[in-house]
Amino acid sequence: MLCSHSPLFSRQAAHAGVGVMLGNVGNSSHIPEADKSLPAHSMLSQSGLQLIMNLQHWWLILAVECISSQSLPQKRKCAFRMTSQNKIYKMAGNVSGSVQVCENTHCCVGFYKIVNDQPEVDVLACDIAENSCSNAICMGETQFIGPFLKCVCNTDLCNSNITWTPESEQPRPTYFYSGGEIWKTVSAILTGTFLLFLFVIIAHKLRSLFTKQKKLQVCRDDYSVSPPCFFQTTDLSEIDTANIELQQILANGHFATVWQGKYQGSVVAVKVFPACWKHKFTTEKEIFELPLMKHDGIVHFLGTGRNLDSSSWLIVLQFVEHGSLHSFLNKHITSWMLSLKLCQSLSQGLSYLHSDLHQYGAHKPPVAHRNLSSFSVLVRADGTCVLSDFGCSTILHSCSGSHTTIMEDPSQMGMLQYMSPEILEGSVNLKNSFCFMQGDIYSLALLLWEIWMHCSDLCEGGVVPQHLLPYEYELGANVTLESLxxxxxxxxxxxxxxxxxKLLPQGSELQELLEDCWDCDPEARLTAQCVVDRLASLCSLFP
Incomplete structure (x- = not known):
């Protein structure tokens, strides 16, 4: 099969072959004495044979080059530039000066900040969120609120130049209204208002009837992951996005991008969900708006908003100083007491999330997190942990009903390393409504292991090894679902x-706690509250 190198072949091979032929024919001194008596057609035959041998030699070289060039796909090269706060993009590929060679994507990304109606580079790198993209040039789109543009493209160094039209130059539509159209609009508004008022009255009557029937209903002491029961939420969290100022990217996750920003003069964290992950935003919003959800072990929720221009959805949260537990363990070595503080606060937060509370006339049903990892746990300045990232969570309603739920693909549920064996394999017993909370306990065990493996007081000679994710040592960094x-x-x-x-006074207690939490049998695992009690006992026995 011919490849693109064939023109080069024709020039070089022809030059070599003709050179040999002319040398043998035109200069008789190069012909051995024994062959001078040979007829002319014999000498021409020898020259033709030499030409064929040279042609075959070049064909072989070019065939090898063609095969090797086709078997080794070219990696995408992207323009590279970033601020010191966005070091996460360095992991997307090898960097040489202002160029980055992508490892796992064919897409380049660019973030630009609009200053005086002109885009200025904020981040240029290989994309860590997208593996495929359709644009060959860097087409700027307003993905987030604030003065930022984002572009994704699929050619080498395409992110170095952005194509964008300022809003001031975009044509504005002109609207004309006739008297008849105005009357139609007013009629529609009045009709809609009347229907809305009627709907409110009917809803109030139905709710009163439902409440009376519910008092007569005897609910089983069981939990369903489907939503047949009514529960109250506090829908007072809407925030005017015009009051939020986005400053810099803190993390770029699978479902959302986390920004550091300002709201009402305070530093906050803002999670921005693109339109395609609206259902994750809706789930997380529902969790945060449950009654009695405020707790020291759960990140403080400030509100939600929507950017109409880009159809993105926002959740505004308390800014947590040390960021994720993963980032904290990469930067800090812990002592025995600090590790206990991290573990206790983490377990207390999960225990509260799993609890079924009835207080002050309000009800918080149990919630399974379903995406616990060192990336979804944050660390405050005082060394305590808080839970975040509830986009995959499930509310367990304490009422009778069908025990059904939609099992998502594990790759859409967060980090594979932290998923329990039964969820990885797909053998979850949905008739047991506590199955997802038992999965949380398995994930909790891996987090406790991760924290203790980075504690100098628990390491031989006080030498702390490199921070690794669960199973990274056994299965490598690029773990797959099948290998897990x-x-x-x-x-x-x-x-x-x-x-x-085995030589430490608390060593056997730590091992027993971990084994009781990551047991192969989900039914045999501890509850979150039992883990809290065990850790309190450890704290008193080994201060």
């Missing part, structure tokens, strides 16, 4: 524990 199912579910393996722990 084989290792965790079929082989029933867990992260290795240091042999040195």
């Amino acid at each position: 199912i084989q290792f965790v579910f079929h082989m029933e393996m867990r992260p290795s524990l240091p042999v040195h722990w």
Whole structure:
């Protein structure tokens, strides 16, 4: 099969072949004495044979080049530039000066800040959120509120130049209204108002009837993951997005981008969900708006908003100083007491999330987090943990009803390393409504292991190893669903524990706690409150 190098072949091969032929024919001194008596057609035959051999030689070289060029796809090269706060993009590929060679994507991304109606570069890099993209040039789009543009493109260095039309130059539509149209509009508004008023009256009557029937209903002490029961939420969280100022990207997750921003003079964290992940935004909003959801172990919720221009959805949260637990462990070595503080606050937050509370006339149903990892747990300045990222969470309603739920693809549910064996393999018993909370306990065990593996007082000689995610040592950094199912579910393996722990006074207690939380049998795992009690006992026995 010919490849694109064939013109080069024709020039070089022809030049080599003709050179040999002319040398043998035109200069008789190069012909050995024994061959001078040979007829002319014999000498021409020898020259033709030499030409064929040279042609075959060039064909072989070019065939190898063609095969090698086709078997090694070119990696995307992107323009690279970023602020010191956005180091996450360095992991997307090898950087050489102002160019980055992408490892796992063919897309380049650019974030530009609009200053005086002109785009200025904020971040240029390989995209860490998208693996495929359709635009060959960098087409600027207003993805987020505030003075920022984003573009994604699929050619080398395409993100170095952005194509964008300022709003001031965009043609504005002109509207004309006739008297008849105005009357139609007023009639429609009046009709809509009347229907809305009628709907409110009917809804009030139905709710009163439902409340009376509910008093007569005997609910079983069971929890369903479907929503047949009514529960009250506090829908007072709408925020005017014009009052939010986005400053810099803190993290770029699978479902949303987290920004540091300002709201009412305070530093806040803003999660921006694109339109395609609206259902994740809706789930997280519902969790935060449940009654009695304020707790020291849950990140403080400030409100939600919507950017109409880009159809993005926002959740505004308390700014947590140290960021994710993963980032904290990468930067800090903990002592025994600090590690206990992290573990206790984390377990207390999960225990509260799982609790079924009836206080002050309000009801908070149990909630399963379903996406616990060192990326969804944040660390405050005082060394305590708070839970965040409730986009995959499930509310367990304490009322009779069908025990059905939609099981999502594990790849859409967060980090595979932290998923319980039964969820990875798909053998979840949905008739047991506590199955997702039991999955949370397995994830909690891996977080406790992750924290203790970075504690100098628990490491031999006080030497702390490099921070690794669960199963990264055993299965490598790029773990797959298939390898995890084989290792965790079929082989029933867990992260290795240091042999040195056997020499520590608290070593056996730590090992027993972890094994009771990541047990192969979900029914045998501890509850979150039991983990809180065990950690309190550890704190008193080994201060």
